[in-house]
Amino acid sequence: MTRPRIAILAMGGTIATRPDASGVMQMGLGADDLVAAVPALAALAEISAETVSRVGSHSLSFDQIHALAARIGALDADGVIVTQGTDTLEETAFLLDLLLDRDIPVIVTAAMRNPALTSPDGPGNLLAAVRVACDPWVRAHAAALGVMAVMLDEVYAASDVLKAHPTRLNAFAAPQTGPLAALVEDRVVPLSLPVREPMTRARARLGAAGRGKAQPVALLWLGLDEPGHLLEALIGQADRLGYRGVVLGAMGGGHVPERIAPLVTRLAGLLPTVVSPRAGGGPLLRQTYGGPAAEIALRAAGLIWGGRLHPLKARVLLETCLRAGLGRDAMAEVFDAFG
Ligand code: GLU
Numbered sequence: 001m002t003r004p005r006i007a008i009l010a011m012g013g014t015i016a017t018r019p020d021a022s023g024v025m026q027m028g029l030g031a032d033d034l035v036a037a038v039p040a041l042a043a044l045a046e047i048s049a050e051t052v053s054r055v056g057s058h059s060l061s062f063d064q065i066h067a068l069a070a071r072i073g074a075l076d077a078d079g080v081i082v083t084q085g086t087d088t089l090e091e092t093a094f095l096l097d098l099l100l101d102r103d104i105p106v107i108v109t110a111a112m113r114n115p116a117l118t119s120p121d122g123p124g125n126l127l128a129a130v131r132v133a134c135d136p137w138v139r140a141h142a143a144a145l146g147v148m149a150v151m152l153d154e155v156y157a158a159s160d161v162l163k164a165h166p167t168r169l170n171a172f173a174a175p176q177t178g179p180l181a182a183l184v185e186d187r188v189v190p191l192s193l194p195v196r197e198p199m200t201r202a203r204a205r206l207g208a209a210g211r212g213k214a215q216p217v218a219l220l221w222l223g224l225d226e227p228g229h230l231l232e233a234l235i236g237q238a239d240r241l242g243y244r245g246v247v248l249g250a251m252g253g254g255h256v257p258e259r260i261a262p263l264v265t266r267l268a269g270l271l272p273t274v275v276s277p278r279a280g281g282g283p284l285l286r287q288t289y290g291g292p293a294a295e296i297a298l299r300a301a302g303l304i305w306g307g308r309l310h311p312l313k314a315r316v317l318l319e320t321c322l323r324a325g326l327g328r329d330a331m332a333e334v335f336d337a338f339g
Pocket of ligand 1: 014
């Protein structure tokens, strides 16, 4: 039987670290090293390995992920696995999902425990990712599944996966939707298909054009009694401190402290400003609460309503919209599709 051709692209991260002379972990392993550590891969797939970078994912850029998406787009393969650090996987996977237009499985995986520890999870995660990429159900539904993350024997949708713990082995979860599939023994057990319409609509709006220059987006997490000094600075500086857009990690169903509501509405007139749930996801309210600091007034004042996306993913989407040159109304429509 012909084995699927799976391309493994290594970006760095804990999965690709090795100890230096003092025992401290440094980026170092390449794609060939990762593949060599998992002999069982050869029985599943015809593997090709490419080292794209050797960086911690905390230092990756939007431009690097755009370049990665272009590379994936040009590959002649039946499936693609990206290995990287865990720190920004929830963002990079979502950006790849926005950018890629391929009907083959594209999976991002990583490791929480480094290769020098007694039980590193990198080899198992890589094997699981390749198993998922080769699975007939996954291959048949690749377009419907979109970009996936595979961690600790679970498969997640890029738009839902979150890193929910800084160190635990089970650091990843999709709290809103749960996993798409689970790995058990040597099987992939399908659990659900993601709702793809918002992504499809977003991708149609974003198109292939306008993926040029990086567009700095600020993420401001609003906490109890926030005084708004950063908002004042953004409003007061003609260059908006270099930012082209803002995501507000807002309270509850889309609320801000009343004392900063005038600043928030002024900012929305100056820069695309997205209200996103600081609760970490879940649809926002649209028509329940009155007053100047709640959803009815903020929406009427021109705040873009972020929908159910986590603020980190909303920031990725806003950057992508800005790169694509979308106007405020088109952006609002893209975000609106997410609930
Ligand atoms: N901060 C590093 C990174 O994101 C290591 C964390 C990890 O890979 O788990 O690449």
